Amino acid sequence: MIRRRAVLGAGVVYGVASGVALTGCTAGEADTPTPSQQFDPNDWASVRAQFALDPKLAHFASFLFASHPAPVRQAIDRHRAGLDADPAGYLEKDIEYEERVRTAAAEYLGAQPGDVALTDSTTMGTGLVCGGLKLKPGQDVLTTEHDFFGTYDALQKLTARTGARVRRVRLYDAPATATAGDAVTRLKAAIGPQTRLVVVTWVHSSTGVRLPVPEIAAMLRTVNAGRAPADQALLFVDGVHGFGAVDTKVADLGCDFFTTGTHKWLHGPRGTGVLWSKSWDAIAPVIPSFSMPDAPGRLATPGGYHSAEHRWALAEAFEFHAAIGRSRIGARITEQATQLKDGLAGIASVTLATPKAAELSAGLVMCSIDGVAPHQAAGTLRRDHGIVASVTPYNDPLLRFGPGIVTTPEEVERVVKAVASIN
Ligand SMILES: Cc1ncc(COP(=O)(O)O)c(C=O)c1O
The missing domain is CATH 3.90.1150.10 (Aspartate Aminotransferase, domain 1)
Structure with missing residues (x-):
């Protein structure tokens, strides 16, 4: 963090500050991406050919933990070679590479880069929101009976930290006959006058039900209409099984916080994810950040050195997705x-x-x-x-x-x- 602040404060150009010339060494090669051979994004067979998945198998569970397409594998290899050859020199570009990822993620989310925190997983984002949520005495949290066990664990920790009550509501009895209207009505009925956070999952990994998040957000706007900003019920969405699968810009969902791994449907590098918010004031940063301190998403990005070759190759996953459409x-x-x-x-x-x-x-x-x-x-x-x-x-x-x-x-x-x- 000190290093980054110092670099920013001095207005030093990345890659020159330490006198390390990145071009001409292994790290320099990393700056020239090798396009995947003969990739035709309009041809589904060619898309499939970008994956090293076992061709003898039909892969109906690759959403669990992504297989990397060729451009992502190549980017990881490039960054790894650069780091292995000269870790200190290669790290001179970490802000640039990180911002490239943040910008690509923001474009996909329909958001501002400064509002995007880079995480390692959906679960890390959930931990950051539940661990950092500022609550007044008496405020409570509402979730559903259809959420992920990691969410329940994060909320238990929130209760241990703050004493806040966490309630669960059932949004449908039989998933096959669930309706959007009924789910919104049940959720609305469970919101209390002191409810500060509503936690839902966009697509339930238990049943496949996709919640009508825009309708839930619209319902919350009516609930919040008479409340002071610090008393409004904020909407937090675990979006991992919609992200990269559903053609919706996340910013259009209308939620306040959105966490997702990018290592499932997006086929991004394993161990990557994003957390986005438009109302960061409601949570305090939990883990010290190494990112530039000028925007809330950067401040919310957990610091410490990461598996950087994976994080930086996330830009190529968004590019791959965009190329296909x-x-x-x-x-x-x-x-x-x-x-x-x-x-x-x-x-x-x-x-x-x-x-x-x-x-x-x-x-x-x-x-x-x-x-x-x-x-x-x-x-x-x-x-x-x-x-x-x-x-x-x-x-x-x-x-x-x-x-x-x-x-x-x-x-x-x-x-x-x-x-x-x-x-
Ligand atoms: C709804 C839901 N949220 C979160 C996760 C965990 O994702 P991650 O590995 O990105 O934390 C899963 C499954 O792995 C899930 O089904």
Whole structure:
């Protein structure tokens, strides 16, 4: 931090301050990205070819922890080589590389770069919000019965720190028949006069339900209309299963805080994420920052040296996504998820848990098979059919698929046939 402040204060040009010439050494090569060979972003086969995923398998669980596409792998390799050759010299460019990532993230979010904190994961962002939230005596927090266990843990820690009460509300009884109106009504009814933070997950990793976040934000605006700023209920969204999958600019969701890993649907470097807010005043920074201290997102970026080659290669993940086109990716995911839901719904032994409506779901598709435990089904799919699925890590586990840019409609058909054969 001192180093950065000193550099800024002296107005020194990056890469020159220490007298290290970056060009001409291994680090200098890192400044010239090598374009991925023969990548045609308009051709889905070419997109798939950018991944080193095992071609013998159909990858319906790559959203769990991303496989890196070629441009991301190359960027990581470049930065790693530079750091290995001359860590001190290469670090002279860390602000520039970090800002490149922040700018790319801001562009994708529809936000200002200074409002973007760089994190290691969704969970780290949740910890920063819940760990830093300023609460007045008596204020409480509302979450739902459909959130991630990391969120519940972060909220327990918030209670231990502040004594604040945390309540959970159920937004639907059966996910397949969830409706946007009912979810908003139930959430509104649970908000108390002292509720300061409302914590929801955009796309539930337990059921595949996508919450109507813009409608929730609009409802909160009416709730907040008569409240002083420090008493307003702020909306915090865990967006990890919508980010990179749903064609929506995060800033248009209307939430106050948004956390996401960028190592799932975006296929960004493993161990990266972003936290965005438009109302940073409500939280205090938790971890000392090494970033420039001139904007709240930078101040909220946890400091300490990171796995820098991964963090800096996040810019290439956003570029890869943009080259293909966020709307084309969103449409491709919706198309396959709809095909999968229709196919699964036509199998007598299968109960589809995820809503069929595209606006109430995203890429995650969950189901159960009569008389077959989800883990057993996932094992059979992998062993006998070369299909990688996952199982939801919640009570009442379900079989879970995530079609995306590394799967095809033909593979979706293969999944439907394989599931139909399991009994
Ligand atoms: C809803 C939800 N939030 C957060 C996470 C954790 O993500 P991260 O590894 O980015 O913290 C998961 C699953 O891994 C999840 O399903």
